Amino acid sequence: MTNPKEFCDLDARFAAYRPVELPPGFSDAVMLKINRDHKHRHHRDIALATATGFLLGALAYIVSTLVFLAGKFQLGDWIKRAEELARQVDATIFLIATHTVKVIFKASDAIAFSPWPDFAMHALVWVTSALALCTIFVSAATVRWTIKKNATPSHS
């Protein structure tokens, strides 16, 4: 059994234990590295949020254009035919798929055959643009929030 005196010796050895001498200015170098890493991550977050905003906006444009074109070129008729065919061959999955697409095209039909097709088209474009802008603003707000949350560290 180790006696208490020996334990005290061990404590004294640990108290003097300093195997690594840190050079002067080490903490400054650490803070510099932290600040660089912080800025890098911050810029990456901004780039990601902006790219996500633009991508979502572009996606909204593409979807609305597709829906509009489908209505304009009466693709709904093709869907109706496909649905009838699915019913005839009793293909349940295909039936569900065509039914889902039919619901989407119903909306585009309504736009394409409305008494004011031009107005509907313009409305669609405006709504999509607003959606894209909203997405970008939300991204920007997220970035702002991130900046506020991750305040830059100081070194006193």
Add this chain to the structure above:
Amino acid sequence: MTNEARKDFAGEPIERIQLHFGDVVERYQQPIASFIYSFVFDVETARDLTQEVFVKAFRSLPSFDPSRPLSSWLFGIASNHARDFIRRRRIPTDSLDETGENIPDGGADPAKASFLRELGDSLSAALAMLPLDDRELVLMRHVAELSVPEIAAISNLSEANVKVRLFRARQRLQAILGRDSFL
């Protein structure tokens, strides 16, 4: 920040710790460097890993629970980082003498004796002879100055288990150091 809070940053909100992170670095850089050195036994590597630990800690600060002591959280990160480094570099983690009973006299294995001589400091050399898990417990207790409950929380062991293992590790360390002639 008050002097008392500067000492251990107890109860400080995360935002304040974030803004005064320079003080955290000043306060813990030396013990963390010593702690990491006792895993890797290389001064330059210990310095680099110490820097990385603080960068990692600053990144993870939003997930820090301010009701916990900052020191145990920092040393937990340091321990994981050092272990990751050892795993990546495939540094052998076996102690130089697993049993701790047959202390090398320097002549039996020239490679071991040379390594121990390179370490210079007898405590470093003695620590190198402890198994990694025991070494970590001893370092957490004596270099990081963590309490037994804090060590138990970091190492996922019961407090009783930590106490027993610490006692045995200290005994082995004492036995190794008792034969200073091994260097």
